Amino acid sequence: MKTCPDRAQALDLLRKYNKEHFHIQHALTVEAVMRWYAENLGYGDEADFWATVGLLHDVDFEQWPEEHCKKAPELLAEIGCGEDFIHAVCSHGYGLCSDVEPTEEMEKVLFAADELTGLIGAAALMRPSKSCQDMEVSSLKKKFKDKKFAAGCSRDVIKEGAERLGWPLEELMDKTLQAMRSSEETIAAELAKL
Template sequence: MSQRISREEARSLLHEWVESASLRRHCEAVATAMAAYAREGGHDEELWEVTGLLHDADYERYPDLETGHPRHIIAELERRDAPPEMVTAIAAHADALGVPATTPIDHTLRAVDELSGFLVACAMVRPGGIVGLTPKSVKKKLKQPSFAAAVNRDDVRGGADELSVDFDEHVAFVIAALEARADELGLTGT
């Protein structure tokens, strides 16, 4: 029988493993988008949120995708007897592991990961932050290769396909989720 990992336990683990404020913000943004999609689809909101919180928890310590991330957080979650669907979703979000995405939680984590990072980057350069950000302006920024260059554009665009939803609707949905927590996420602008 697996053990639930609470939001509080997940945040404690995240803060223990991650010093970078920007990586913590990314994990919180992904968790926010995951929780919103869980609510929308009638899934286990806390499980999905905690999966988002911890999906990149080992990236700062073990950034090498061939031998490190996400193997170490997966091992830690397995040691804690975390729910198998959480472990599988985190494994499936890392292409290098070759774990196929087969469930809604798997597909959603893959769909919101890079998009959340890109939306945070967009918010950070806007006077209004995330508030008022539109899919149209996000698509315009996506066409600028130098903007948030580390974000994989194919993954951002493929996320909507992964969820079988319209790209603009997907972007608007995640923007709305992040906007609801703009203060906590530091996305209120200047």
């Protein structure tokens, strides 16, 4: 069984180094998406580990964007994160800012879903509902093809992530959309309290 810090410790660490609403919302979103994936891919007993890695995957990004995934091990050590946890966090930046390759299925899911949550979130904001509840994969695919839309979300990383998992791109989009739908209200409620 993989060990990870408890959620309160992880959230405190996140908030110590992240003040911007956007970064905290992204962290909570990726946390929820990773928990959904763990439970739906048969890793329910590791759901806390998957979720906490998701929560802290960008812990160093707001303050040290030039050292993203390089500063993270030092920050994660503050709350006693183990090597497997640190490897998982750093692997999501593979080929961009890290040479730590995603090898475990959880790391491949994080690599694939991280950028995609950003694209889905941006697409949701363009909808009258401001939500992903009524978003279909077909409309997400249109946004994906429009390179000017949410240009900061790397389509290459999303495609590579789907390939690493051995899934068609549409399957990755559908699953990640389901995961985000299932947690949207909970995240909004938690953000309102922070």
